[in-house]
Amino acid sequence: MAGLRIEGVTKRFGDFEALKDVTLDLRDGEFVAVLGPSGCGKTTLLRAIAGFEKISAGTILIDGVEMSGPSRHQPPESRNVGIVFQNYALWPHMSVAENVGYALRVGKVAKAERERRVREALQLVDLTGMDDRRPANLSGGQRQRVALARCLVAAPSLVLFDEPLANLDVHLRAAMENEFADFHKRTGTTIVYITHDQAEAMALADRIAVMDRGRVIQFASPRDLYARPANAMVAHFIANGIVLPASVLTAEVNGQVRAEILGQQVTLRSMAGQPPGIGAQVCLRSHDIVVSDDGGGSEVLVTRAVYRGGGSRIEAHPVGQPELELVFDLDDDRRVKAGDRIALRVIGGWVLPPDPAT
């Protein structure tokens, strides 16, 4: 169990800044997900925490002890962190059981105990009976699970996951999510969990750090991220929010404002102190939009409708403002298809806080 403080960490590769002034403070025992688009620096952050990358500026403290800093750099093996690598990094010369039991062997755990814990870990990831296989003879998902078991078996005090579920199918993923949640509850381990799957992040994490191009954009609870995204990037990234331009008509009262959006006047949630003004941006979720059958609302042209099992994802453009794009989910019974025109009514939404920079 260990807290983790990341303060102003910057990491440069040549003159490319993969991490820019990243600051995060994890409580002891917290489960934090790091979420962000591909290439935003998630893996780099994780490698910096683990000690594989020397950072260019800032400090990283585990349990109050400085691990990386301007003058010192503790080697990875003395940081007592567990890690599951994105590309598995299984040892090809060892059997599954040997891979999983390695940390115990290094830690000089007695053989019987070791075998028991390896067996348990393999059971956990549903690989019982595969003990003697070599990694090369496993399927992609099976390899991922071995990597998982290998990390979990040593019960480290800080665990880093780099997209551990990326190659698993939905069910195994759900099962593993539950496993992680249980593991976390049981052990109270501090966990940094990297993923690009927001559902996964939301399901698991106490707090989520959303990253973009090397920066942490927002660090908040899942509900907050969903309901109160800090900017358009987060709004869009989390649950694919629709970001539309709007004019705020009234100043905030009780966390609400009146605003005009797509030609409709609606009441929206906003942050405290939101001033009125034009040029604001609003984040809408699928449930903030309803198809109006009475002809009210704004007319949109559907350009694509993709079936997604029980519902469809709709891409549409307001007839009046074809440069705007709306992507939202619709129940299957509507059977909307590309080329249809439908009327939409906005029934809620969140006004994005004004960007301090502009």
Place this chain on the structure above:
Amino acid sequence: MAGLRIEGVTKRFGDFEALKDVTLDLRDGEFVAVLGPSGCGKTTLLRAIAGFEKISAGTILIDGVEMSGPSRHQPPESRNVGIVFQNYALWPHMSVAENVGYALRVGKVAKAERERRVREALQLVDLTGMDDRRPANLSGGQRQRVALARCLVAAPSLVLFDEPLANLDVHLRAAMENEFADFHKRTGTTIVYITHDQAEAMALADRIAVMDRGRVIQFASPRDLYARPANAMVAHFIANGIVLPASVLTAEVNGQVRAEILGQQVTLRSMAGQPPGIGAQVCLRSHDIVVSDDGGGSEVLVTRAVYRGGGSRIEAHPVGQPELELVFDLDDDRRVKAGDRIALRVIGGWVLPPDPAT
């Protein structure tokens, strides 16, 4: 453009059967997804089609020409199939642009033309400006995208994808899905697309083959799979259907039967000729279940509620039959939590066809 016929293909590794009597018939230009849990043999099937694995029995025909069969085995290079590997398989000694342009280079495409097409392909996968990077300096998702561009650039007549989007974030994934759909529409290429993500499969494929432990269980359109799963495995695998025991009370009329489920009498969809009887199984989707506020329906105990952005995934057990598990999604405004008791009403569902084997 090419049709693909797979007939009774079996593949053994030692005495382990990775593929068991697999038969699939793809029309010219069809987009077929192969869906199934980890280790079910998807990659093996794909490798057999590409010609990397000699099959143990059966035949594989591309465009009517026997490629793999009892007596012959065309080498991969003369099958004209494109392939994107699960582990990327980028050539570490080549830059991104060289990787992508490889097929054109060996195909003696003129330099200017080649550069243009490489540029286009990189643009397609959103990697413009990364031409000179080495694969080792790319993030996981970026590598995946290079692999994608490399395959697409040669415009082969049959394209095999092995979980091409597994490492991409949701947005890039959505963008790439659109790209695939467009690419497919534009070129009419026959595509075999392996994934464990059913949403992806449904969004893209004309038909989906669901595999389990080396067998093809069902080969049907996405809507069919969702609405009329062939057995409990498919029902469960596709969109996480709830499979519950039921008694069919009446014989099928107009595709419908009356049945008793969780103590409730309901009208369910069924296949033609469904006989009445006990011991049937029913597949329910989230929208087949409503929370009844009037006290009607069956009482269930919620054991887990996981927030998933705008809604929660609920795990619950009927109070009367605690051995059954129901997993379904609920809108967020209900704020159900573990320990709650709620009443559920079944309002629809699909009776799984009786297993011919039993």
Place this chain on the structure above:
Amino acid sequence: GDLTLYTSQPEADAAKTVEAFQAVNPDVKVQVFRSGTSDILSKMAAEFAAGAPQADVLLIADAVSMEGLKAQDRLLSYPEADVTGLGEGTYDADKTYFGSKLITTGIAYNSEAPVQPATWADLTKPEIKDQIVMPSPLYSGAAAFLLSSFVADTSMGWKYFEDLKANGLVAVRGNGAVLKSVASGEKPYGILVDFMALNAKAKGSPIEFVFPPEGVVAVTEPVAIMKSTDNEADAKKFVDFILSDAGQKLALEQGYLPAKASVGKPAWLPEGAEIKIFPADIKAITAATEGDKSKFGEMFGG
């Protein structure tokens, strides 16, 4: 005490020599290092450089090398040595080294060869063009000795080697290689040391050996005491043994021509045959040998 012997004698001979010596001097333990003459010289050069020469006595192929060591003041003079019966010129006038036997170099040829050369001049005959080998003087002390002796001789001189070169002679690495070449017929004519050819013949190899009437060149396989020895007494005993009748008889048994003619002649030497030894001025040869070798090297390579 302990005595360290560096020798270039063939392995079996070296063993027998030591055995016989110890039979006479049971209290002396002899350590032997056996190798080619040039290896021994390399080893000693390193030992000198490190300031720790190891050998007490030397028994190496030729006097020229001994002269070299003597010039570096490495050899102990042993004026009391009993040289009676030893041929003139087989030992150093300053008594620093003493020839132990005569190893002559003559002409060997394959028994099946069409021509039977009898004289040195025969080797320049066109009938056997391109079929002649000799050991390179750069690797064989005996050959170097032959080279310098011939060059110094007015009747032969460089002209002889130029003729040989014109007749296609090749130099190979060592007498062993010449023997193989001649015995296998690969090059049926060669310049070779006597005992090697004659011992092989005795075993059945298809090889013949002649002592050309112009005279053969003989190296003496001298024995010497190192100045740095810490066991002078035993070292002197060793020299005494080599020069004694017993030691000379041993050389005879091993198939060599002993330095002391009085102990007898080897079986292979036809009764009454005269071996004419080419006159050799060791001092002159020592002075000339480096230049001769390098000139030879330029002519024949190797």
Place this chain on the structure above:
Amino acid sequence: MTAAARDHRNSDRALIIAVAAIVFLLSILPMGRLLWEVIAPQNGSAAASLSRTLSAGSTWTATLNSLQIGIMGTALAMVLGTAVALTVGLTDVRGRHIFVFLYVLPLLIAPQVTALAWLQLFGPASPLLKMLGLAPPLGSRNPLYSQSGIVLLLGVQYGPLVFLMIRAALRKLPRELIEAAQSAGVSRWTVLRTIILPLITPALIGAAALSFVSCVGNFGIPAFLGIPANYLVLPTLIYQKLAGAGPAVLTEVTILSILISVIALAGIVLQDMFSRRRDYRITATSLPPDPFGLGRWRPLVEAALAVLIVLVLVLPLTGLTLSSMVTAYGRKITLSELTLANYAFVLTEHAAAPRAFRNSFGLSFVAAALAVLIAVPMGYMMAWQRNRWTKILNFSVELPYALPGVVLAIAALLLFLKPIPLLGIQIYNTIWIILFAYCARFLVLALRPTIVGYHQLDRGLEEAAQVAGAGLLMRLRTIIFPLVAPATLAGGCLIFLTALSELTVSALLWSSGSETIGVIIFSFEQGGDSSYAAAVSVLTVLTTIALMLGTNLLARHLPNGVLPWRD
């Protein structure tokens, strides 16, 4: 910092220091001692020696020739070794195991023996050619005595070295990288040219550098074939200087040695430059590629391989065997006269021969084992922790191998003639000085392949062990060694085979009781007893075959691919 962390740190530092110390001891110390002879010569002035050596025409002729045969011999060895490795490693030829086994054995047979076998088979006395009526006229000049002959023999001698390194690299290729190209519709040749060869570039470069150094430093072949052809190279020039043994000989020899070192170092610098330009790390965990089907070409390719084996192994070995079974060299061979008496002699009557077998097998095995043990951490430092120091270490390891054996032996003599200071141990005149020289000389044979192995390894595998808490020593033992083992052990095999038949080093360093096989063979040859020499050679080959077969029994317990002759 935790106690465990401190332990790790200390053990890491200890390891690094130990490696540096070993290199210092094995390479820098003897080379430095030699150099001291130039700086402060015992006899004469350094400047005089320098100007004499550098102004001699022979010095530059020899240097030029050394360069030439170095380059050409390497080219031939590369072509042979790579072609064989590709054929064996990537195609479906049958009898791979046996072939690999047979192809590495010629390392044991002295090149002179091979040359002589060829000379006899294709020369005027050849029974075969005589039968066919094709025998060249008696005494006609043999084409092997020439630069081309030297290059040919160098190529044959070092082909197996290249082969072992390339084969180790080929084992590591994940099949997807090849398949990705195949599915682009590319022919096999193109796949080979554009994917496979580039991916094994580190191995190609490493093998080229090593065989270049081997060719430049080889003494036996140019001595045997060059002398008759009037063709001088630096090692033979050095030998001649030594045979002259003038007072300033060591100084001159050292100067010439420096010339060889410069040539050899040029090779390493080039290697270093090439191998750092690109990235060859293979990250995927995957099965090795399926063999390419040769189809109807298969019998032809197999026949070609068989011919190669006949030429480089069967022929010389037959010649050896026949020589070892006749009473006198050159005697017409009739079946009834064949005898095992020579074997009986060397095994029972000749006390030194059995001892030499024990010594040489022991020395070779221990030297190979030590080199493997040292090469793994040393390769780790050189490939993964590059800094100025590792570069110096990298260069200095190469030197003892590049120099002619006799020079290294002299260096060892200079160092150990007096008891080791402080310890007071005398290793001169014991077997240990030979072991020291073998380790110094052959270390690079294990190190180069190991470094190549590192260049192909994904560091993530080590990192995974780091987070498991494994310190450097533990990682080296449990993760890194097994992963680079195929490459390293290929090097170990090279060392074992090369050391078994080693002569030039032990010729100066042996003492009674510590004879080596090379010394015994050389003694017999010098005394004109070729038949005994042949018998010893044949026994060596047979014993080695038995040993190699013996390791096959162990193969099940070893990680995959560590025995080059096993899949």
